Amino acid sequence: MDFAFTREQTMFKKEVLRFARKEIVPRCREHDLKETFDFESFRALGEFGLLGLHLPEAYGGGGADVITTVLAGEALGEAGVDGGLTLSYGAHAFLCADTIYVHGTAAQREKYLPKLISGEWIGAMALSEPDAGSDVASLSTTAERKGETYVLNGTKMWITNGPIADVVVVYAKTAPELRHAGISAFIVEQGTPGFSAGPPLVKLGVRSSQTSELVFRNCEIPADNLLGAEGQGFLMALQTVEWDRCALLAPIVGGAEYALQKSARYAKGRVQFGRPIAEFQAIKHKLADLRMFVETARTLVYRIAWCKDQGRPLNHLEAAVAKLFVGDWSLKPLHDAMVLHGGYGFIHEFDVERIFRDSRLAPIGGGTSEIQKKIISKLMSSQAGTIR
């Protein structure tokens, strides 16, 4: 066993921190408050090389391994980048661009990847529907083959980057009777007749990311926009879970580290009863609990990243544990970090309330905590039961 990062990984993390603190963070508060997407920051992420960090250099990517990529996400959170921007980045890079890279044809890659990697285009992934969230097999959006086109009909819900996306990977049923096996994935471009996005939804957290409904009404797309073969969509969606359980969790862990640093700084500077509140044991306990969360969450998240770097198939049990832990175990310590700031913790300017709100997506997005427990308990009971 070895938990060390390489020298290059550590150097890169420092650089991401330096970049994000100077170029991104100064605008985060305002965009979170106004619920506006920060196009300038998004393009800066592209220019710096984060949007395609894990994709091959041939398309303008960084060719980095998974651990480095996850480390970059953690660094964004640690620098103080809001969860809205990191979520937009995650949906764009891992749920859209990565799917096109892994399953796309040479022509599809050539057409989409360079622009997604540079940030010229924004990507999204559309799987969930108003009546199909965790239960993927019950999707009702359909794609019907008509000569050289597919015709899409249906409504997608909770689509991160939905209102601003130039390119969307859409999951729809080509053979509804086959349930999971009848799901296929398609690339749909903005401006395609019959494709429209609803207005951005107002959210508790990750507010600078734009989330909406997507509507497909006799939306006709070229047959060439099919990703992979018909019926492979479910497996493609499942593959994005590998990224979801590491690269999308990492900014939340980094955000908790940022909250920890802010809390420590505040506790040292805030004087009550004639001494800094950092000297009170109850305050120290809160700091200790947050640190324990951060350290534990890190080890769980990098385990998923390491496995992916080894080229192993996702261990669904370990992935569910990481997701469940980050989602559920973060609640109390991040709440405490907010309370530690007293009244200042409750106002926008001190960031800790934003980190708390942003973190509340963790037990919901990409599979709720209940779904994680369902996965874990199912896999647990199928194992042999002896104490060895």
Place this chain on the structure above:
Amino acid sequence: MDILVCIKNVPDTSAEEIEIADDGTDIVRDDLVYTVNEWDNYAVEEAIRIRDRVGGSVSVVTVGSEEDEEALRREIAMGADAGFLLSDPAFEGSDGAGIASILEAFVRKHPVDLVLTGAQADDEAGQVGGMLAARLHLPFASLVNRIDIREDRLTVEREVDGGNVEVVDIALPCVLSIQTGINEPRYVGIRGIRKAAAVHIPVLGAAELEIDPAEVGRRGARVLLESLFVPAQGEGAVMLEGSLGQQVAQLAAALKTQGVIR
């Protein structure tokens, strides 16, 4: 044009709190995160831009220990062509003049057309560039925030008091200390870091540089740091509290009452 940039690895003050050690002769260095001195990044960026314009090479050099190699690699990742680590137990504890003499020895072995330093580093002394120039008998300009190349001479602009600019014509080879604001240093991407990881960085000690160990390091130092301390808190300071908006309002009110603004 062959350019050498002298850099220093310094504690990252954006992430760390600096505390004075118990004996008062240094800061607490345990667990500090180090990074390249901010001014040096501007100097390296300027060197890279000049090289890209007129050709030549950029080398970076630092006096330090094994841990400081990372700083050299970062600047190579930025675009410098080569890095040199000047490291020897005899160099430890050098004063500004000692560092300048170590660098001088290096420059004599690796002559260049232009030497750049940051205007200052973590100790805010800003002395090494000038001393290095004197030791090399080269012309020197400090606080440079613009460089124009005219064949074998440079026209440089210096930032002087009150935001005024002084324009200087200076012969090559020369030494310049670079002020922040001269350019916008680039960030280092993953590809640059990967490339820099493969670069061999020679380590040169007193023997290779033909330096008399008695002349440098603690033994050769003629300026010694006596003590560091936080000044005693004086009277009359007012801490503003509340949100940023509230603090600004309080500040404006105070400035008005004191007659600073009307």
Place this chain on the structure above:
Amino acid sequence: MNYEFDAEAKRFFDALSQMVHDFSLEREPERALGPALEANLRDLLERLARTPYLALGLDGGAAGAALRAMRAGEVFATHTPSLFLAVETGTRRVAKLLEAFGTEGQRSAWLPRLLEGKRVGAVALSEGAMNMENDEFETEGRREKGRIVVHGIKHFVVNGPVADLFAVAGRLDGRAAVFLLERDTPGLVAGERVETLGCDGMTCSMLELNGCVVEPDGVIGPMERQRLLDTLLRWEDLALVAASLGLMHAALETARTFANLHMTGGKPLVAYQEVAFKLAEMLAGYQAAQLLAYRAAWTVDVSPRQAGVLVSCAKVFCGETAEQVASSALQVLSGDGYVSGNPAERAYRAARYIQIAGRSSELSRMKIAGDVLGRRR
């Protein structure tokens, strides 16, 4: 980065697990009473001496010893947490102390006998309070005619009723020192085994030192008090962390097996979401604790100076999670768990010990916060 143990290490863990498993089936050490308590410890020590286990971390600094000891301790404690703690916080801690601070003579006199499993050791650290962080030692050695005479009272001495060698922490010349005392030393009185809430197979007692005479070569130190405490507490904390992993494993497996086999309302218990999801939460807590513990131990191996905060994080998190996991297991087991003598119930009681022994959860949190406040702006 690498999240797996190598094949050789895994074979070692499997063999150790099998050996302790067989021993536990045969002896039921967690139910032992009277003389069996001592016999179990001595017999197991002899069996352990035939494996690489006892010498882990004591073979001249072999790489990765703390991490190996962590996983080995976890599999050991899964079967018998009491004997694991007796071996670790008694015997191995004495050996660690000798290795870190002992003279050549002290090491050659005692280390081989401890590592051959022929002698049982005990560390006497606690006095009025279990944690000694805030209080000076009252136990003291005074120099008299070239010898040292020790007076004092020690509490919560693990292996107290059965040990052959006592390492007694106290004051000497105004500093900290450890006095090495054999069981038959005149003036040394080990008390009766005290009744405790948990760790039924482990013995614990008070220790009186009424003018025990120690030759100068029987003293480790004197040394700086914090250095002594840090060494003693680091290895105790690591052992307690490993024990908590074992407790969680045993409690979880017991609950999982029960939930799969026990029928209610015509279906197995695990078919009810309220049970299945509880098991999932338990597993998540266990895995999180496990990885944190491994990382803490790994840090002890590769950069001991930075390891303190992670060991404290692991100590608090693993100890508290062990109690939660054991508590959930009891809820799943229902009446079967409430009847004494099952691993979940034992784990629940033992988890209380984990949280107060070594550096207590409270003191550990102070250490963690100290690190957070010290190194950050």
